Each structure stands twice: as structure tokens, then as C-alpha cells.
Amino acid sequence: MKKELNSATKSIIATLLGLLAGAILMISIGSNPFEGFSYLFKGGLMNIERIGNSIATATTLILTGLSVAFAFKTGLFNIGVSGQMIIGGLCATIIGLKVDMARPLLLFVMLLVAILGGAIWGIIPGLLKAKFNVHEVVSTIMMNWIALWVTYYTVQTFLKDVQETQSADLQIYAQLKVPWLTELFNGSSINLGIFIALLAVIFVKIILDKTTLGFELKAVGFNKEAARCNGIAVNRNVILSMMIAGALAGLAGLTFYTGFAKNIQIGILPSQGFDGIAVALLGVTSPFGVLIASLFFGVLHTGKGFMSAMTDIPPQIADTIIAIIIYFTATSLLIQRVWTKILRKRDNKKTEEGGKN
Amino acid sequence: MWDIIKLVFPYAIAYTIPLMITSLGGLFSERGGIVNIGLEGLMVSGFFASAVTIISLQAIIPDLSIWIGLLAGMIAGVLFSLLHAFASISLNANQVISGTAINMIAAALTVYLARTLTGSGNITIQSGLPRFDIPLLSKIPVIGPLLFANTYASTWLVLAILFISWVVLYKTSFGLRLRACGEHPYAAASAGINVYKMRYIAVMISGAFSGLGGAVILVTYSGEFNGSVAGLGFLALAALIFGQWKPFGVLGATFFFGTAVTIANISQVIPELGFIPPLVLKIFPYVITLLALIVFSKSSQAPKAEGESFDLGRN
Numbered sequence: 001m002k003k004e005l006n007s008a009t010k011s012i013i014a015t016l017l018g019l020l021a022g023a024i025l026m027i028s029i030g031s032n033p034f035e036g037f038s039y040l041f042k043g044g045l046m047n048i049e050r051i052g053n054s055i056a057t058a059t060t061l062i063l064t065g066l067s068v069a070f071a072f073k074t075g076l077f078n079i080g081v082s083g084q085m086i087i088g089g090l091c092a093t094i095i096g097l098k099v100d101m102a103r104p105l106l107l108f109v110m111l112l113v114a115i116l117g118g119a120i121w122g123i124i125p126g127l128l129k130a131k132f133n134v135h136e137v138v139s140t141i142m143m144n145w146i147a148l149w150v151t152y153y154t155v156q157t158f159l160k161d162v163q164e165t166q167s168a169d170l171q172i173y174a175q176l177k178v179p180w181l182t183e184l185f186n187g188s189s190i191n192l193g194i195f196i197a198l199l200a201v202i203f204v205k206i207i208l209d210k211t212t213l214g215f216e217l218k219a220v221g222f223n224k225e226a227a228r229c230n231g232i233a234v235n236r237n238v239i240l241s242m243m244i245a246g247a248l249a250g251l252a253g254l255t256f257y258t259g260f261a262k263n264i265q266i267g268i269l270p271s272q273g274f275d276g277i278a279v280a281l282l283g284v285t286s287p288f289g290v291l292i293a294s295l296f297f298g299v300l301h302t303g304k305g306f307m308s309a310m311t312d313i314p315p316q317i318a319d320t321i322i323a324i325i326i327y328f329t330a331t332s333l334l335i336q337r338v339w340t341k342i343l344r345k346r347d348n349k350k351t352e353e354g355g356k357n
Numbered sequence: 358m359w360d361i362i363k364l365v366f367p368y369a370i371a372y373t374i375p376l377m378i379t380s381l382g383g384l385f386s387e388r389g390g391i392v393n394i395g396l397e398g399l400m401v402s403g404f405f406a407s408a409v410t411i412i413s414l415q416a417i418i419p420d421l422s423i424w425i426g427l428l429a430g431m432i433a434g435v436l437f438s439l440l441h442a443f444a445s446i447s448l449n450a451n452q453v454i455s456g457t458a459i460n461m462i463a464a465a466l467t468v469y470l471a472r473t474l475t476g477s478g479n480i481t482i483q484s485g486l487p488r489f490d491i492p493l494l495s496k497i498p499v500i501g502p503l504l505f506a507n508t509y510a511s512t513w514l515v516l517a518i519l520f521i522s523w524v525v526l527y528k529t530s531f532g533l534r535l536r537a538c539g540e541h542p543y544a545a546a547s548a549g550i551n552v553y554k555m556r557y558i559a560v561m562i563s564g565a566f567s568g569l570g571g572a573v574i575l576v577t578y579s580g581e582f583n584g585s586v587a588g589l590g591f592l593a594l595a596a597l598i599f600g601q602w603k604p605f606g607v608l609g610a611t612f613f614f615g616t617a618v619t620i621a622n623i624s625q626v627i628p629e630l631g632f633i634p635p636l637v638l639k640i641f642p643y644v645i646t647l648l649a650l651i652v653f654s655k656s657s658q659a660p661k662a663e664g665e666s667f668d669l670g671r672n
Contacts (some may be wrong), residue, residue: 323461
């Protein structure tokens, strides 16, 4: 038996503990956890349409998760995914509503501006960190609020339709939904975004593992001073890391506001930004880990509505379970300690038995 | 002009007080060496616990129920903060991750429980704290109507806590020890201070104060639990840096934020402010914070060992 649990095992244990806590919460309000979980997973997986919706929900989470994970590799904590995401979505929506172009070109321009918008929103905290040593956690939170209000007034002034609280709907040709995919999944919200997300997974994997840039970014994350001593431009890498993280978040905004939805609700920050933190941590900041964690959370989020319709359990159980999983991921040392203790007990038993023989 | 000031001031103070007490909570935690990004979640837990307590007691003991509610908010904050303390002190977990988990757990769990209790997820209390004029003092010209008229008792409670906190931090051996744990924990340990214990106390104080902050929101300007404190906990964190980790710095920074946000919120009803685009007013506090962080970053007074885990067996 191995002494050190590997990180994937720790993630699985953290997930099981989170589900266990969810079960306890269901029992505490007098519901049957077996029934609750069965509806929760049925709601996310029971037919092809629901599977499509789970994938569509996961699409955005993959990209927000990659954003957090990427910055984390450089030792940066990107809490600003929500803001970067909404700005990316806003830029794409402006193009989608205001520019008249052939569909392939239009979608391509929307993709570019989403990347650009997110990257600009990410690069600002990067610059503040590199030049003035402003902690990125606080600056990205401030950038979130600024993004929220910028979107609020831009939508209200330029993009409003009949509804006061949202932008006008995008025309079908300006959405990421395509008929063949929608029909394949019986009318679900799945859209071209999933291909963008999968490409992003591969892109991040290659950057981190196969390029000099990736090596430098990780070196800065491991040990800033050592990286500096070895001639790596720490500041440049910090700025680049936040820029790429922002671009990924901008893409998340594209897939959410022009793929999953077709308009922007104003006055709220998208919760996917914070779920991205959860996805990144559960996926141990590896691109494929993020992919798997996103699909899992996608199922939970899609199934929660069905579960709450069929039982007395409020849908927030899914968010609670996700949050508790994060707590257990953060405290994985505890899991390791318990594991070591179990091993030691086994060893003691063995030596005792050995003594008898 | 005087009319505008008279109009804005009570709102600004009402908004400032929960922000101030939460920021002060963050101050204790960070002075002890533990970054507490979970202030937002701790506020939500206090917000929720006070709402539940008050609606269950309001019919029996209307006046007293509010004060018991404030106490319940503090207790909930302490209990929640123990999760953060355990992770970051006993298990050397990444403090930012643990704090984020606290925020997410509090936001989801309280609404989960609230929906089970009320169906809608909102909990409305019948009445909050009454406003009152302080005799004599409220008659002083200019500052009387601004500071001493139409005040909440909770405002004075929080100001008293702020003053006591300053005394505790700078005039007692406990305060000196706490600060030592945030600056040089290993030196503190070699001087016989139990760093683990001091840090637990620091985080629990931050829980109590943030919980109180959430409860104060309920009994003053909100009157209803709705699952969110709208980013006040994060603003408190920014105010802590703006105030350079000092109690009276926090007082100034939170009052600045309180005023700026209040002006932005009520600008629509003040014709004199009509010439400023609403977007500028709305983002003003956040942009100023970013600028202030740039200015202060050179001379930062941050506790030196902030965010670093402490492990006696390390060397």
C-alpha cells in the first residue's frame, strides 16, 4: 500500500465526503437521501436531452475552471472569473446584436472579442500585481464589481429590449446553438461551446506541459525567488498568466451568454465564476481533471431542479455539496493523516501477527 | 448642500456599521496571521442565524428578541469561523481556498435551510431596532443632527467595540501577543506563546464580529434575510487594507466606503447629482480602492506572516 495518497484519490474521497454531508443534510430536513440522490442524478442523466443540458452546463464550468487552474499554476488566485466572464459575454453580445455579417464570420468575431474582453479584464489585476504588488484576490474582486456595473449600464443604454432586466435576445444565427447538435440531443441547450471548451482543455494542457512559457509559468508558481534567480521574468509571467486566465474566462462568458442562454441578465454576477474555483480545485488544477470535475458538477446543477420538483429538498443542496467538497479538498491533509493512521494500524497488526508465528 | 448631507448621513452610517465591525473582525484574524477571505460567508451565517432567532422569539419577547438575535448571529459566526480556523491553523490548508469554501458553504447552506423553513428562502422579521435621538447631544448644532439624532443602538455598540479593540490590541499583553503571532510566529513561539491558540482566538473573534455585522444588517436597514450580504464581506476586506490593518484606519476606510456606496445608491433621488453618470457613481468606490491599493502598496503595513501556515515541527 502506498504511503502517500495521490491527488486524484484525495479528490474522490473529498467528493464522497461531500455527498455524505449532503445526505446528512437531506436527513436533517426529514427527506430520504436515497430518493434525493436518485432524483438528483436522474435529473442530470436520465435521458439524452438532460445529458445534453448537463454537458451544456459543464461547458462553461470547464472554461471557468481552466481559468482558475491556469492562474493557480503561476501561484495566482483568480477570483475575478465572474467579472472576466461577464465582460467577455458582453463584448460577444454587442457584436452579435449590432453587427451584420455572415454567420461563420460573425461567430468568429464574437469569439475573438470575448477572448479580448476577458483578457483585458484579467490583465489589469495582473499588471497591478506585477508592477505594484497589489494582491490579486482583492483587485479581482473590485474588478468583478466594476464589470457588473459596466455591464448593467451598457445593457440598459444600448442593448435593452422590452425587458428592463436583460439584454435583447440574440438572433438564432448569432447563437452558438446549431440544429444538428440540438436535434441530436433532443432539443437541449448543448451548443458549439463544448468544442471550444474541449479545444481549450487541449490548448492549456499543451501550453503547460510542452512549452517554455508553461515551464516558466509553473516555475514562478513553485518558487518566485528561485525562478527570478534563474533568469525568468517573473513579472512578465504574472501578467501573461492573468491575461490567459482572463481570456479563458471570456470564452466561458461566450459559451454561457450566447450558447447556453441568448441574453445577459443584468445586476447579478454569474455563479459559474465561483464554481470555477471549485472545479479547478477538485480537478487538482490539471486540464483533464477540470474536465471531469466540470462534467460532474454539470450533472449536479442540471439535476437539482428535477430533484427539488420531485421531493421537498431545496435545489441549493447541490451548491452546498459542491461547497463542502471544496472544504474537504482544502483539508486534504486531514484525509492523508487518517490514511496514514489506518496504514500504521494495519502495520502494527501485521507485526503482532508476525510475532505470534 | 446641507440638506443633501443631512439626507445621506443616516444611510451612510447605517451602511458603514456592519462593514466596520466585519472589517475589524478581519483585522483580528489577519493581525494573528490568518487571512480570512471568508468574511462574506461569516456575515451571511450571522445574518441567517439572527433572522431565525428573531422570528422564533419576536412573538414572545419582542424587544429582547432583537438583542438575542444579535448574540445568535455572533455565535453562528464563531461556529462557522471554526471551520476556517481548523483548516488553516490545524491542517495548514491554503487559507484563501479555505476562506472561499466558507463563503460558498454559508451562501448555499443558509438558503437551503431558509427554504426548508419558509419555502421562499427569505425570512422577514416583524420589526428591527428602533431609531432614537440621544438626549442633549442631538441638540448640538451641525454635528448633533448628523451624529446623535436618529441613531441605532447597534451603532454605538459597534463603535464601543472598535474602541475596546484598539485598547486590547495596543495596550494589553494579549494584543501584543496576538500581533506577534502575525508578524513573527516562530519568535512568538520561542517566547512561550501558544501560536495555535492565539490564532484560533483571532479567527473566532473575526467570526463573532462578522456574524454581528450580518445580524446588524438584518436589524437595521434590511429587515429581511435573503441569502446574500451583497459583497459587503469582500468590501470589508478591501477596507482592511485601505485602513492599513489599524482599528481607526478601518473606521476611516469603512466610513469612506459607506458614504460612497450610499451616494451611488441614492443618487437617483438627488437632483444635484444628476449631472454625474450613474455608472461613475456606482464604480467609484471600487476604482478608488484599486487606486488606494496602488498608493499604499509601497508602504504596506500588512502583518508579515499573514497567510503563512505555522508548523512548530517544521524545522
